[in-house]
Amino acid sequence: MNSIGTGLAAIDWHDRRADVYLSRPEKRNAMTVPLMNDLITAFERVDADEDVRSVTLLGEGPVFSAGMDLTMMRNRVEPDAEIDRDVFPRLLEAIEETRQPVVAGIKRAAPAGAFELTLPCDLRVIGRRAKYGLLETKLGTFPHGGGTQRLPRLVGLSKAKEIVLTGEFIDPEAAADMGLVHEVVDTDTVDERAKAVADELGENAPLGLRNAKDALNAALEMPLEQGLAYERQLGYELDDTRDYREGFEARLEDRKPEFRGE
Template sequence: MESVGSGLAAIDWNGTRADVYLSRPDKRNAMTVPLMRDLIEAFETVDADDDVRAVTLLGEGPVFCAGMDLEMMRDRVEPDAEIDRDVFPEVLETIETTRQPVVAGIKRAAPAGAFELTLPCDFRVIGREAKYGLLEVQLGTFPHAGGTQRLPRLVGLSKAKEIVLTGEFVDPEDAAEMGLVHEVVDAGTVDERAKAFADDLCENAPLGLRQAKQALNAALEMPLERGLEYERQLAYELDDTRDYREGFEARLEDREPEFRGE
């Protein structure tokens, strides 16, 4: 793996798939400001690589992420603390706007901030044993890095209120039923299944994937008429590409397409 920045995040390059790791396994990948800055750098790096068609977000070691580092959170409430309140929202926005689809692999634990870290990902694969929930109301605050905004868009307002206001863990099977996660798998298989999920995405045309993700991300931000116009605009940009021609020619010739991102 290739370490990023201060070494608290890493990228493992696997052909057209890039695996981004939280790399602080001795602390259950609890997030600190340096780790979050490394995540931003990692996602900016894979976003800029035209050979990458899909990305996974994983935790090095047995746990995805324990959330925010508790010592850091304790220190930030001190009266004279210098607080970087923008870095975590920047992480989430960077993941959300990464051109390639992102698959999160949620194993063992993803509470509070770690839960919010998975929300801007495009797909979520979770282990049956995972502790997954927004606990902030039990800590004197509430999830405010997108938890109250992204979550309702995924599961609806009523379910989002249940998850946020009770502060309880969400059963993985229930999470799948409400559309919060896309697949529940056995313990010990999360990372491999997330990678396989991403590999399946890599079989598709990379330019089509990127334009489709961009259109989908905009869907809830625009009136329908403007969204339809934006969708067509993005599609028209693909009309003269080599991959668009290749896709139809391969289907007519009954063979697998060879996409190049061109």
């Protein structure tokens, strides 16, 4: 595993998959400004690597993340505090804009800011007993790191209001039923299952994955007519690629395609 920056994030490189870790296990991976900056750097490196076809976001140790570091959050309201308030939005954007599909592995806990950290990921695998929810209304504030904007796009406005306004943890099975998470698994298998899901995605055509993710992310940002035109544009970009031809030839020849990202 390769440490990033201050060592509070790390990347474990595999053949076609990169595992990005929050690497502060002694503090339950509670997020600080240095940790979030390290994660931004990690995702920028992954995004730039043409050999990487899928990514996981995991927590080193027994917990995904306890959320924001409580000491940091308390100190940020002090008159002389110099806290980078934009680092968390930049981190979420870095995850969202990563060209490869990103799978979050949510084991044991992902409350508040850690919950919001999983929202820009493309798929989420969660442990059966994970503590997963937006608790901010119980802490004197509300989720303003993307929770009120990204969550309704995933589960609908009514369900998002229930989650945000009650501040209660969401049962993992209920999260799966509402489409918030991709799969519920035993706690001790979360990371391995997230990696397996990422590997399954990585078997698909990398250019197709990237353009599909781009089109899907744009779906709720554009009027339908504009979105359909953008979808066609992204599709036409792939018509002359080697992988497009390989995909159809492999299907006709009843064999596994060998995609190269070309």
